Amino acid sequence: MTTNPGPPGGRPQPPPVTEAPHPGPPSGGERDAKDIALDAFRAPEPDGALTTDQGIRVDDTDNSLTVGERGPTLLEDFHLREKLTRFDHERIPERVVHARGAGAYGFFEPYESLAEFTCADFLQEAGRRTPVFVRFSTVQGPRGSADTVRDVRGFATKFYTRQGNYDLVGNNMPVFFIQDAIKFPDFVHAVKMEPHNEIPTGGTAHDTFWDFCSLQPESTHMLMWAMSDRAIPRSFRMMQGFGVHTFRLVTADGRATFVKFHWKPKLGVACQVWDEAQITAGRDPDFHRRDLWEAIEAGEFPEWELGVQLIPEKDEFSFPFDLLDPTKLVPEELVPVRPVGRMVLDRNPENFFAETEQVAFHTANVVPGIDFTNDPLLQGRNFSYLDTQLIRLGGPNFSQLPVNRPLAEVRTDQRDGYGQQVIHSGTSYAPNSVGGGCPATLGGGRLAEGVFEHYQERVDGQAIRRRSPSFADHYGQAALFWRSMAGWEQEHIIAAFSFELGKVGDQAVRHRMVANLARVDQELAVEVARRIGEPEPAPEPAPDRPTGDREAGAVGERVSPALSLENLHGHGIRTRKVAVLVAQGVDAAQVRAARTALRAEGATVETLARYGGSVAGSDGQDVEVDRALATTASVLYDAVVVPDGAEDVLVVEPDAVRFVNEALRHGKPVAALGTGTALLRAAGAREAEQLAGVALCGPDRQPGASFWEDFVHLIEQHRFPQR
Numbered sequence: 001m002t003t004n005p006g007p008p009g010g011r012p013q014p015p016p017v018t019e020a021p022h023p024g025p026p027s028g029g030e031r032d033a034k035d036i037a038l039d040a041f042r043a044p045e046p047d048g049a050l051t052t053d054q055g056i057r058v059d060d061t062d063n064s065l066t067v068g069e070r071g072p073t074l075l076e077d078f079h080l081r082e083k084l085t086r087f088d089h090e091r092i093p094e095r096v097v098h099a100r101g102a103g104a105y106g107f108f109e110p111y112e113s114l115a116e117f118t119c120a121d122f123l124q125e126a127g128r129r130t131p132v133f134v135r136f137s138t139v140q141g142p143r144g145s146a147d148t149v150r151d152v153r154g155f156a157t158k159f160y161t162r163q164g165n166y167d168l169v170g171n172n173m174p175v176f177f178i179q180d181a182i183k184f185p186d187f188v189h190a191v192k193m194e195p196h197n198e199i200p201t202g203g204t205a206h207d208t209f210w211d212f213c214s215l216q217p218e219s220t221h222m223l224m225w226a227m228s229d230r231a232i233p234r235s236f237r238m239m240q241g242f243g244v245h246t247f248r249l250v251t252a253d254g255r256a257t258f259v260k261f262h263w264k265p266k267l268g269v270a271c272q273v274w275d276e277a278q279i280t281a282g283r284d285p286d287f288h289r290r291d292l293w294e295a296i297e298a299g300e301f302p303e304w305e306l307g308v309q310l311i312p313e314k315d316e317f318s319f320p321f322d323l324l325d326p327t328k329l330v331p332e333e334l335v336p337v338r339p340v341g342r343m344v345l346d347r348n349p350e351n352f353f354a355e356t357e358q359v360a361f362h363t364a365n366v367v368p369g370i371d372f373t374n375d376p377l378l379q380g381r382n383f384s385y386l387d388t389q390l391i392r393l394g395g396p397n398f399s400q401l402p403v404n405r406p407l408a409e410v411r412t413d414q415r416d417g418y419g420q421q422v423i424h425s426g427t428s429y430a431p432n433s434v435g436g437g438c439p440a441t442l443g444g445g446r447l448a449e450g451v452f453e454h455y456q457e458r459v460d461g462q463a464i465r466r467r468s469p470s471f472a473d474h475y476g477q478a479a480l481f482w483r484s485m486a487g488w489e490q491e492h493i494i495a496a497f498s499f500e501l502g503k504v505g506d507q508a509v510r511h512r513m514v515a516n517l518a519r520v521d522q523e524l525a526v527e528v529a530r531r532i533g534e535p536e537p538a539p540e541p542a543p544d545r546p547t548g549d550r551e552a553g554a555v556g557e558r559v560s561p562a563l564s565l566e567n568l569h570g571h572g573i574r575t576r577k578v579a580v581l582v583a584q585g586v587d588a589a590q591v592r593a594a595r596t597a598l599r600a601e602g603a604t605v606e607t608l609a610r611y612g613g614s615v616a617g618s619d620g621q622d623v624e625v626d627r628a629l630a631t632t633a634s635v636l637y638d639a640v641v642v643p644d645g646a647e648d649v650l651v652v653e654p655d656a657v658r659f660v661n662e663a664l665r666h667g668k669p670v671a672a673l674g675t676g677t678a679l680l681r682a683a684g685a686r687e688a689e690q691l692a693g694v695a696l697c698g699p700d701r702q703p704g705a706s707f708w709e710d711f712v713h714l715i716e717q718h719r720f721p722q723r
């Protein structure tokens with residue numbers, strides 16, 4: 001039994017009851033309007049006396065109130081009851097999908113006015129900043145699942161505009177598995193853990209998922225993305241985002257333009273390789289969450305460019321696919337992406353639950369100047385997001401939660417409900433006269449004044465349950481994606497299909513899936529079949545494919561270079577993590593040179609050794625050790641340097657050998673200086689000088705500036721999968 005002893009020298013003296021000082025924001029630069037608005041809800045660090053929820057000061061929080069020292073506990077102990085009751089009710093339902101995520105605040109600013117296309121206030125003026133909150137997520141896994149599973153990533157942005165909240169609730173892939181929202185529960189039941197045993201956590205490699213997809217060929221295009229490296233991003237900061245659906249931009253005079261939204265990461269797109277992702281899931285299940293947090297804390301603010309593909313309404317039917325079909329993308333070669341602004345995330349939340357867990361996105365949160373289309377997936381989403389928050393956040397007042405509150409003033413006739421935070425006065429009905437007619441509607445035709453008016457699309461038809469024939473091509477763009485991949489990307493896709501289908505127990509499912517792949521590409525299907533032990537599939541004609549394998553055809557129809565990771569590299573190595581392996585006798589000058597050269601380019605450099613502390617360098621000076629090898633892993637770094645002088649120790653250090661072996665296997669840049677090459681050999685590299693991405697500096701030579709420049713260039717290329 002323990003009691004809180006308080007400070008030495010007597011009982012703690014509670015400070016006088018005063019107004020708590022304001023803690024202010026935790027990190028980041030300039031304070032924006034949302035940050036300042038949150039001040040009203042920030043609780044100070046509790047440094048005074050402990051109280052109950054009612055503000056009553058508590059004498060003891062370690063012992064329940066009992067009759068005598070060994071007697072029964074008294075019901076009258078309101079502090080005990082409150083403490084346990086509050087604890088019992090701490091959890092809320094996790095999101096039905098996208099349960100695991102991480103978020104951050106920041107701002108968006110346009111490069112130029114988009115007034116020509118939209119009256120959305122936040123897009124009118126170059127440089128005018130709008131606060132944002134972004135949440136990244138995986139889809140399949142529960143809240144506690146690993147970050148690096150093979151999955152789609154959510155990329156949801158809430159813009160706190162002067163005209164109210166605008167939510168762009170996107171993913172890191174530009175298409176989706178299904179065309180109609182009515183299939184979403186089926187899809188999610190199939191992809192989530194299987195109901196009888198809740199296996200697997202966070203992965204798609206199981207029977208029900210592949211059963212569904214094999215029977216639902218509209219998922220084929222998205223499967224190609226999900227089996228590509230895009231499904232195992234290096235970090236949230238290095239992935240694209242897409243609005244997926246076609247939306248509308250609308251001008252003040254009611255003119256509409258179709259639009260596809262794109263987020264392009266300033267650091268370029270970078271992915272892990274599958275083996276690396278799997279090991280990372282064990283070594284650091286918080287890999288992406290930690291990366292985002294640490295980058296922001298270090299002042300390395302992640303940045304994306306917002307791009308739009310603009311399509312005049314008159315061109316609605318000029319593509320070989322339907323713009324309303326969310327399993328199709330608009331190739332960038334056909335409609336270029338126009339960069340229109342940038343988003344920077346510069347502030348971490350203060351409390352995960354209050355902000356990242358309670359943030360509520362909704363596709364129907366649009367502002368004047370942005371509108372929907374009849375994409376049947378989008379239409380269903382416009383219902384689902386509000387509906388899900390009602391159960392997840394416990395009632396209709398979730399938009400009053402600090403993270404969800406708009407900066408724009410809220411005046412509604414909505415009242416009451418669980419957790420109402422507002423003390424309303426006056427009337428709550430319309431029309432009224434006693435309230436002076438307020439809050440009042442302003443009437444149509446006033447988009448320019450910030451009044452939302454739905455786009456006046458003319459629609460005419462019969463009520464039918466039938467998919468449009470214009471949605472029927474399920475393989476054309478899957479094949480386009482496949483053809484647009486570099487050889488190594490195709491290999492990764494084959495390996496991913498083989499891994500996933502190899503884990504499917506039901507032979508008929510594998511069989512159907514291989515037949516579907518044959519409609520995408522015969523070689524792909526044959527190779528996957530070979531690897532999973534299926535008979536070679538017969539060539540499939542894919543009769544419903546207008547874009548198909550046409551030999552002729554514009555770039556963007558036959559092949560889309562913009563889809564390949566080869567063309568999405570970033571520039572420079574800012575925030576890449578480089579490990580320098582050290583041990584007794586290491587060339588300390590080389591360690592210093594590596595640190596200086598790589599840090600000058602913005603990389604994070606850490607020295608790793610068997611134990612923490614320091615090691616004696618060859619010049620007698622100590623080299624500080626940043627981390628003990630046992631506390632970290634090769635998969636958590638982007639590149640490795642093995643300096644001269646410590647090879648005797650390192651080649652017999654299993655953690656060091658494994659470190660380099662994994663770096664080599666995962667195609668990472670490796671620099672070996674002088675006798676450091678011995679560690680490469682110990683790690684299994686026979687002819688290191690022949691390996692792509694390996695930089696060697698011969699014995700008796702010191703790496704000069706050009707050596708480090710070349711190594712920086714290798715890190716910039718991220719991976720050497722051809723190795």
Ligand code: HDE
Nearest residue numbers: 095097098135154155156170171176181184244384385388
């Ligand atoms: Fe979602 N989706 N979704 N989704 N979605 C949810 O909303 C839904 C879809 C996406 O970080 C849920 O608040 C339906 C496409 C993201 O909080 C839910 C359909 C895209 C997030 C929901 C889709 C997304 C969600 C679960 C098919 C990319 C996480 C919890 C019609 C464009 C947002 C919640 C966050 C979350 C419904 C399909 C993106 C249930 C019905 C397509 C990024 O409402």
